[in-house]
Amino acid sequence: MTEEMATREAYGKALVELGRKNPSIVVLDADLSKSTKTVLFADEFPLRFFNMGVAEADMIGTAAGLAASGFIPFVSTFGVFATGRVYDQIRNSVAYTKMNVKIAATHTGITVGEDGASHQSFEDIALMRVLPNMTVVVPADARQTCQAVEAAAKHEGPLYLRLGRPKVPPVISPEVPFELGKAQLLREGDDLVFIATGITVGIALEAASLMERHNISAAVVNVHTIKPLDEVLLLQLAQKTGAIVTIEEHSIIGGLGGAIAELVSENCPVPVIRVGINDSFGESGSPKELLQKYGLTVNKLISAGKAAVEKKVRAY
Amino acid sequence: MPAISAAALEELRIKARKLRKDVVTMIYEAGSGHPGGSLSVLDILIVLYYKVMNIDSQNYKHPHRDRLVLSKGHACPALYAVLADKGFFPSAYLSSLRKINSPLQGHPDMRKTPGIEMSTGSLGQGLSVANGMALAARLNQSKYHTYVILGDGEIQEGQVWEAAMTSAHYRLDNLTAFLDYNGLQIDGWIRDVKLPQPLAGKWRAFGWHVMEVDGHDYAALLEAIGRARANKGAPTMIIAHTVKGKGISFMENQLDWHGRAPNKEEYEKALAELSQ
Ligand SMILES: Cc1ncc(C[n+]2csc(CCOP(=O)(O)OP(=O)(O)O)c2C)c(N)n1
Ligand SMILES: [Mg+2]
Numbered sequence: 001m002t003e004e005m006a007t008r009e010a011y012g013k014a015l016v017e018l019g020r021k022n023p024s025i026v027v028l029d030a031d032l033s034k035s036t037k038t039v040l041f042a043d044e045f046p047l048r049f050f051n052m053g054v055a056e057a058d059m060i061g062t063a064a065g066l067a068a069s070g071f072i073p074f075v076s077t078f079g080v081f082a083t084g085r086v087y088d089q090i091r092n093s094v095a096y097t098k099m100n101v102k103i104a105a106t107h108t109g110i111t112v113g114e115d116g117a118s119h120q121s122f123e124d125i126a127l128m129r130v131l132p133n134m135t136v137v138v139p140a141d142a143r144q145t146c147q148a149v150e151a152a153a154k155h156e157g158p159l160y161l162r163l164g165r166p167k168v169p170p171v172i173s174p175e176v177p178f179e180l181g182k183a184q185l186l187r188e189g190d191d192l193v194f195i196a197t198g199i200t201v202g203i204a205l206e207a208a209s210l211m212e213r214h215n216i217s218a219a220v221v222n223v224h225t226i227k228p229l230d231e232v233l234l235l236q237l238a239q240k241t242g243a244i245v246t247i248e249e250h251s252i253i254g255g256l257g258g259a260i261a262e263l264v265s266e267n268c269p270v271p272v273i274r275v276g277i278n279d280s281f282g283e284s285g286s287p288k289e290l291l292q293k294y295g296l297t298v299n300k301l302i303s304a305g306k307a308a309v310e311k312k313v314r315a316y
Numbered sequence: 317m318p319a320i321s322a323a324a325l326e327e328l329r330i331k332a333r334k335l336r337k338d339v340v341t342m343i344y345e346a347g348s349g350h351p352g353g354s355l356s357v358l359d360i361l362i363v364l365y366y367k368v369m370n371i372d373s374q375n376y377k378h379p380h381r382d383r384l385v386l387s388k389g390h391a392c393p394a395l396y397a398v399l400a401d402k403g404f405f406p407s408a409y410l411s412s413l414r415k416i417n418s419p420l421q422g423h424p425d426m427r428k429t430p431g432i433e434m435s436t437g438s439l440g441q442g443l444s445v446a447n448g449m450a451l452a453a454r455l456n457q458s459k460y461h462t463y464v465i466l467g468d469g470e471i472q473e474g475q476v477w478e479a480a481m482t483s484a485h486y487r488l489d490n491l492t493a494f495l496d497y498n499g500l501q502i503d504g505w506i507r508d509v510k511l512p513q514p515l516a517g518k519w520r521a522f523g524w525h526v527m528e529v530d531g532h533d534y535a536a537l538l539e540a541i542g543r544a545r546a547n548k549g550a551p552t553m554i555i556a557h558t559v560k561g562k563g564i565s566f567m568e569n570q571l572d573w574h575g576r577a578p579n580k581e582e583y584e585k586a587l588a589e590l591s592q
Contacts, residue, residue, distance in 0.1 A: 026455070050451065053485075058444045058478035065448020068426075068434060070379070071455070073448075089475070092438040093445060097426055 004167040008106035010142035011163050012037025014149035015074060019045050022153060028063050028075045030056050035165075036076040036106040056081045060089035060101070067099040072153055075101060079108035079121035079162065083128060094158050095131040102152045103128075104161040109249030110277065110294050111166045111199065111287035120282035126254025128160040129227050135180065136227040138162040138256075140201040141170045144224060147178040155180060164199055164249075166287045171202045172222065183230035185237070189219030192305050193237045193244055197223045197256045200247040200296060207301035214302070216309055226256055231263060238268045243308040245273045247301055252276040271311035273304045320367070320535050328534050331401070332362055336563045337590050338397035338410060344583040346414040349422070352573040354394040356498040356531070356558040357386075357465060363537045364463055365398045373403040376431050380460050383449050385434045387442020388467035388496060389423040390575070396420050396429070404431035440473025442466065443493060447482050450491040450551075461545065465494045469501030472510050477522070483551040484523030491551045492544040493524075496531065498560035502574050519553040531556025564589055 019025045019041055026048045033039040033051060042049035052059040056077055063073035075082070082105035083090070094101045105124060112120045128136050135155060139145040145163065152159045176184050186201070187208050196204035201222045208218040219237055223230065238244060244264065246257035257274030264270055277294055291297060335358060343349035361384075365371070369382040386395050393413065400407045405419065412418035419428045423437025434445050446464035453460050466476065483491055497515070499506055506512050516526045525547045529536040537556070544552035560574070561567030564586045578586055 048455070052482060053478075055475075055478035055481070057441075057475040058447075058482055061441045061444025061475065061479065062448040062451065062482060064434070064441075065385075065445035065450075066452050067448070068445065069449050069452030069456070071452055088438050089441060089444075092435065093441050097435045 002170060004169050005142035006165060006167050007139055007142060007145040007163040008035070008037050008165060010145035011104055011106065011149060011161070012040040014146040015041045016044055018149060018153055019048065022072070024070065024072045025153065026050065026066055026071045026073050028052055028059050028073055030054055030059050030077045030081065032077050035078070036104070038076045056086045057089045060086045061093050063101045064093040064097065064099045067101050073101050074104055076104045076106060078112070078119060079105035079124045080119055083121060083124040087127060091131060095133045098133050098157050100156055100158070102159045102161060104163060106163045107165045108162050109164060109198070110282050110290045110296065111164055111249060113165065113287045113290060114284050116284040117281040122251040122277045122282065123254065124162065125226055125248070125250050125256065126258065129254065129259065133158055134227065135159040135225065136162070137180065137225050138198040139224055140172055140198055140222050141168055143170060143174065144172050144178060148224065151178065151180045162198065168199050169202060171205060178224070181225045181228050181230060183233050184222040184224065185219065185233065186222055187218070187220040189217040189241060191217045191241055191243065192309050193219040193221060193241045194301065194305065195221050195223055195234070195244060195246045195256065195260055197226060197248050200249055203296065203298055203301060204247055207298045207305065210298065210302055211305055214306060216305060218305060223256060226259055229259055229263060234260065234263060235268050238264045238270050242270045243312040244270060245275060245301065245304045245308050247275040247296065249296060250276050251279060253279060271308050273308045275300060275304050320538055325534055328362055328366060331366065332359060333590050335362065335394070335397045335401060337587060338400070339393045340564065340578065340583065340586045340590070342393045342397065342410050342413045343577045345411050347577050348414060349393055349577055350390040350575045351567060351578070352500065352560040352570070353388060353391040353467060353496065353498065355562045355564065355567065356560045357388070357391045357496045358394040358562070359532045359534065360465060360494050360496065360537060360556055361394055361398050363534055363541065365402055367538060368541055369463070370460070373431065376404060380458050382460050383433045383446070383462045385436065385442040385446045385449070385462070385464040386424060387436055387464055388439065388470050389436030392424045395424065395432070399429070399431040405429065439467065439470040440475040443476055443479035443483070446491055446493070447479055447486070447488060450483070450488040451486060453490050460490070462491045463494070464491070465496060467501070468495055468497045468499065468506050468512060469509070471495065471512070480519065480522040480524065487549050488551045489548050492541065493551065493553045495553060495555045496558050497555050498558045500560045500569070500571055500574065504571060516555055523550060525550045525552040526555065527552065528555045528557065531558035532562055
């Protein structure tokens with residue numbers, strides 16, 4: 001996996017691998033299997049694939065029933081339809097019941113692109129994170145997606161897997177171990193830590209290396225599991241660097257930034273600047289243009305990093 | 317299903333009187349709850365649990381057991397009374413209904429109560445879940461049957477019709493649904509809130525095998541279930557004509573008794589009626 005690949009593509013392939021090894025895996029989709037790539041599983045395991053039609057609520061409920069009877073359902077559609085559209089079904093039939101259902105949403109965040117605001121979910125992490133019993137995972141690249149799919153199947157209980165539409169470059173080297181709930185420290189640093197998730201990990205790594213020019217030593221950590229948070233590592237980094245910038249392809253309210261602010265304000269209050277979508281809906285455009293327009297860029301991150309370090313100095 | 321003897325019918329009637337007392341007592345002691353819909357659904361549960369379903373209270377997680385999803389979860393006092401009577405948990409639990417630390421929650425919780433197959437309470441979700449269980453039976457080549465009970469107000473939820481299409485699409489003849497057709501919801505008569513007709517026609521149009529029976533007639537219910545089990549290639553909907561508050565004269569067909577507990581005087585009156 002040295003080439004660019006969308007995390008949804010990696011998901012589709014990983015599901016097939018998983019299906020070969022584990023006969024308990026079943027997959028449900030709601031008329032988007034070609035986009036979510038569950039079609040790959042459907043082609044190989046037609047009896048274990050259920051196309052529920054354009055009926056997301058029914059899909060979640062059916063998955064709960066399959067899980068109640070011992071299967072491990074992976075349920076896929078776009079992020080907006082996989083979360084907000086079926087929130088009560090997830091809440092009551094999956095989370096409350098601790099059903100072993102994996103909700104894999106493939107089109108999330110601003111990089112959904114041309115389809116525009118109706119299809120761009122900036123609130124899905126927040127919605128899933130607030131549910132008891134729910135684990136929330138956002139892989140950074142294709143390899144990590146495969147690891148996450150594998151881990152999701154082993155994990156007992158409801159899990160939300162946030163995937164993306166566009167191709168993304170590999171950012172996590174193969175030696176970095178993957179474990180649910182364990183954040184990955186990708187770069188050491190003393191003055192500042194960039195806390196990133198999903199496709200923003202690459203942006204954070206690039207920004208951190210450019211920060212050297214400003215004499216700021218920035219660490220980078222990949223929080224692929226937003227819930228449960230790796231509190232130990234994150235608090236260590238907060239303590240050590242004293243300044244935090246979070247970055248995510250999600251609203252700055254309730255997502256990664258929100259989770260980090262909650263954690264450090266209770267345990268190790270240091271300045272936190274949240275970079276993400278500023279409480280707005282999205283719009284049509286190419287993913288690249290939208291990342292630019294909505295401020296998910298290396299430059300934005302660098303200025304946020306400087307501002308965070310400055311705040312720290314003033315606080316002392 | 318074999319035809320039922322007069323003696324067996326009488327036994328069920330005696331059981332029903334006891335369970336009706338349990339339901340009213342539970343709700344009285346809890347100080348809140350839903351007597352109307354519990355009493356309308358009780359006779360369906362009695363037929364299922366005492367005459368039809370293959371279940372063992374001492375081994376209630378057996379993989380090949382029959383399943384029941386009470387989609388209209390607010391009627392759980394009826395189900396709790398039956399489960400306690402069948403030995404799924406001690407009858408002493410019944411007086412803890414809706415109280416702090418109780419295994420018997422205000423709406424069914426599968427993680428707290430033995431014998432509850434699915435947590436419900438948010439209406440409209442049970443048929444989807446039952447479909448999942450029926451699909452699982454097919455994948456596992458298991459012979460268990462899945463039953464699900466819906467309210468007539470509940471089927472105003474759109475998800476029910478998504479699920480109805482799913483059951484028919486997959487030809488789930490290992491699934492039987494009941495509609496507790498008591499004609500009432502919270503805000504009034506169903507027909508005034510949202511016209512349900514054509515009711516049987518809707519389900520037929522969605523590809524279901526449909527029957528209509530008196531939901532308090534054990535022999536008729538048994539016969540219908542027998543025909544449902546024999547029917548192949550489609551799910552069955554048994555529209556059970558019921559009376560909300562059945563068995564307690566002053567609760568029958570009264571909107572007011574959807575969701576309130578009897579006071580002491582009403583409680584005693586109800587018990588006296590059930591003891592006659
Ligand atoms: C999604 C949802 N909306 C609203 C309610 C509140 N509620 C509880 S019972 C009920 C009426 C149900 O009527 P029906 O299905 O006819 O039940 P029954 O007459 O058998 O009691 C409503 C609206 C709920 N539990 N779930
Ligand atoms: Mg009703």
